[in-house]
Amino acid sequence: MNFLKRAMLYVTRKKGKSIVLFCILLIMATFVLSGLSIGKATKQAQQNLRQSLGGSFHVWTDYTDNNPYLHKESDEDESGGTGYIMYSTEQLSSDMVKNIRDIAGVKYCDAFDETLLDFEQLSFFKGTIPLEEELGNSTTTVSLWRSEEHNLFTNGVVKLTEGRHITEKDTGKAIICKDLADKNGLGIGDMLKTRSMDGRSMTLEIVGLFTAMETEKIGKNIEGYNKIQNRVFIDIASAILIENTPAVQGFSEVSITINDPEEMDEIIEKVKKTPGFKEDGFTIDTENETYENTASSLESMDKLVIGLLIAAILVSVVILSLILTLWGKSRVRETGVFLSLGIKKTDIIGQYLTEVLLIAIVAFGISFFTSNMVSNRIADVLLQQDIQNKIEEPNDVQQDDIVIESFESTALGGVDNIELSGAENTDYLETDIEVSVSIENLLQLYLVGFVIIIVSVMISSIAVMRLKPREILSRMS
Amino acid sequence: MTTLICENVTYQYEKGSKVLEHITTQFETGKMYAILGASGSGKTTLLSLIGGLDIPQEGKIMFNGRDISEMGLEYHRRNHVSVIFQNYNLIDYMTPIENVKLTAKQDALPILKQLGLTEDEAKRNVMKLSGGQQQRVAIARTLVSNAPVILADEPTGNLDKDTAAEITGILKNCAHQMNKCVIIVTHSNDLVKQADTVFKLKKGRLLQI
Ligand SMILES: Nc1ncnc2c1ncn2[C@@H]1O[C@H](COP(=O)(O)OP(=O)(O)OP(=O)(O)O)[C@@H](O)[C@H]1O
Ligand SMILES: [Mg+2]
Numbered sequence: 001m002n003f004l005k006r007a008m009l010y011v012t013r014k015k016g017k018s019i020v021l022f023c024i025l026l027i028m029a030t031f032v033l034s035g036l037s038i039g040k041a042t043k044q045a046q047q048n049l050r051q052s053l054g055g056s057f058h059v060w061t062d063y064t065d066n067n068p069y070l071h072k073e074s075d076e077d078e079s080g081g082t083g084y085i086m087y088s089t090e091q092l093s094s095d096m097v098k099n100i101r102d103i104a105g106v107k108y109c110d111a112f113d114e115t116l117l118d119f120e121q122l123s124f125f126k127g128t129i130p131l132e133e134e135l136g137n138s139t140t141t142v143s144l145w146r147s148e149e150h151n152l153f154t155n156g157v158v159k160l161t162e163g164r165h166i167t168e169k170d171t172g173k174a175i176i177c178k179d180l181a182d183k184n185g186l187g188i189g190d191m192l193k194t195r196s197m198d199g200r201s202m203t204l205e206i207v208g209l210f211t212a213m214e215t216e217k218i219g220k221n222i223e224g225y226n227k228i229q230n231r232v233f234i235d236i237a238s239a240i241l242i243e244n245t246p247a248v249q250g251f252s253e254v255s256i257t258i259n260d261p262e263e264m265d266e267i268i269e270k271v272k273k274t275p276g277f278k279e280d281g282f283t284i285d286t287e288n289e290t291y292e293n294t295a296s297s298l299e300s301m302d303k304l305v306i307g308l309l310i311a312a313i314l315v316s317v318v319i320l321s322l323i324l325t326l327w328g329k330s331r332v333r334e335t336g337v338f339l340s341l342g343i344k345k346t347d348i349i350g351q352y353l354t355e356v357l358l359i360a361i362v363a364f365g366i367s368f369f370t371s372n373m374v375s376n377r378i379a380d381v382l383l384q385q386d387i388q389n390k391i392e393e394p395n396d397v398q399q400d401d402i403v404i405e406s407f408e409s410t411a412l413g414g415v416d417n418i419e420l421s422g423a424e425n426t427d428y429l430e431t432d433i434e435v436s437v438s439i440e441n442l443l444q445l446y447l448v449g450f451v452i453i454i455v456s457v458m459i460s461s462i463a464v465m466r467l468k469p470r471e472i473l474s475r476m477s
Numbered sequence: 478m479t480t481l482i483c484e485n486v487t488y489q490y491e492k493g494s495k496v497l498e499h500i501t502t503q504f505e506t507g508k509m510y511a512i513l514g515a516s517g518s519g520k521t522t523l524l525s526l527i528g529g530l531d532i533p534q535e536g537k538i539m540f541n542g543r544d545i546s547e548m549g550l551e552y553h554r555r556n557h558v559s560v561i562f563q564n565y566n567l568i569d570y571m572t573p574i575e576n577v578k579l580t581a582k583q584d585a586l587p588i589l590k591q592l593g594l595t596e597d598e599a600k601r602n603v604m605k606l607s608g609g610q611q612q613r614v615a616i617a618r619t620l621v622s623n624a625p626v627i628l629a630d631e632p633t634g635n636l637d638k639d640t641a642a643e644i645t646g647i648l649k650n651c652a653h654q655m656n657k658c659v660i661i662v663t664h665s666n667d668l669v670k671q672a673d674t675v676f677k678l679k680k681g682r683l684l685q686i
Binding site: 006010013340344469470 | 528529551569570571580
């Protein structure tokens, strides 16, 4: 009779012990498997989070004295007062933006400048704040690299409903609001005449129409030129032409949205190495706070889970070893009989090991179902304890910081009146951790569990290993 | 013909006085031996040495002319000797058949029947058998091992007179009919009467009576 047969007989005939062992192994396996699956779910959640949050950073002209390309010129405006134009000779060209856009992991490049342009033929929607006569036909004009990647489009504030987007290859093209077009009897293919503040004019072709998905709140004070329905998007080449100043030779800012916030530093390094990019002319600011807050809480949960897993494994080894040692003591006689019959020690320990493994195979299998029930509850408890109190309201940065470069800066004060952030910040909390026990986890459990069992059986077999043949007869009698 | 020889065997436990001193004797196949002696006189110790469970400090034990410590104690245990204990030492989660088949491949039922067990008894859990029946199972297990030497440490110690007599009869058969060398440690006078040769162990010496 080989040890497998003996183990089978033991397990099936000693039902009480088998059931006790089964329960212990089931509980042990449930904890280990829950730990494994929660661990996996946390990893998955981290990845989902990264993907859903994305990340962004901003490259903009450095307006401090650190920038060797900075020029300050005094400028006389028509009312006779003097102001400054401050500009950097190093600006981001369309090609440079393209280079950045082509870096792997970059999702959008939002490169744009804003200025006020005069469209005298257009009749604009009125704002709530009365304007000086001369500004009556002006509107905020966004000159951009690719309208498709502009934040108003990517955030869904506006949506292109007719025609096409503006790309970096365009010259003399515009996108206006459908409402504005209707009001003025215009459509795709029609021409718009525009004039810069100092009188240069230019004709633009309407290539697309957008619909505003969100508008300013009723009762909000707003200048006409800031209303979203009055917004005009044009290509950067046209802006450079019409502005005709060294201050506007490209973009002074680009916002880069990336897929995975973890790659942020890596991508920034690549940006610095793109051809023509002068590092000392620009500042790079990252906006990663939301990700870091959440990620760190998930990370600490990760640690918690690993700790739990290790604890579960250690406790399992201890309990299993104790029980098996206890039972082993009552099996010294049996061991003696086997030894006196010439059965080898390894064969005997093999039997004891097989007994536990046989029960474990069943218990581990069933733990697949129990841990599916348990792990979600554990995960919920862990999450509640952890994430809730860790996430602070991320600061709203990035609003009025940019608009120094052009003379209209005062007029353009609060460029973007549509609030987007805020609501978004709570969304990822609903990225609840969904724990489900996979076959992969089950295989890991079998691996971990078998190691636990082997270690425990070895520990509990020390008494058997030590049993000297000489003691057999005297102990037996 | 001669099977086991003890040559000048001396044994003592660590930090103990000598249990066995210069014992020289021989055991032959086809005979039943009885070893008597007071409690603590070293009977079990002598049986352990013959059974290859330990090595004497002095002297040697030969099986068919070869020193057992040279051929390997485990080999000796597995192939030459088989032990019967006072408390039967059966595996409690097995039937008699399974107990007998622990080391044997051959069919166990015929030998169990031969020793007086019914088929029903042979298939019951061993713990549900009487002491005498359990000892028969132990003997059956010894017999199927084909070992030429059977060592028994007080095999009838826990049995009533009649049953003890039956077991003694069986062991005697083993020696006389199956040509085994049967060495029995005992306190039983009845058993002693059946033995071919009787030894007494006293103060470390083995005396033939
Ligand atoms: N493991 C041991 N370590 C030390 N001394 C031992 C050990 N086993 C037995 N002894 C001692 O050796 C002596 C002989 O013991 P042994 O068991 O051979 O006696 P025995 O004749 O079989 O006695 P009993 O009839 O009571 O079974 C005793 O004095 C005993 O105390
Ligand atoms: Mg004894």
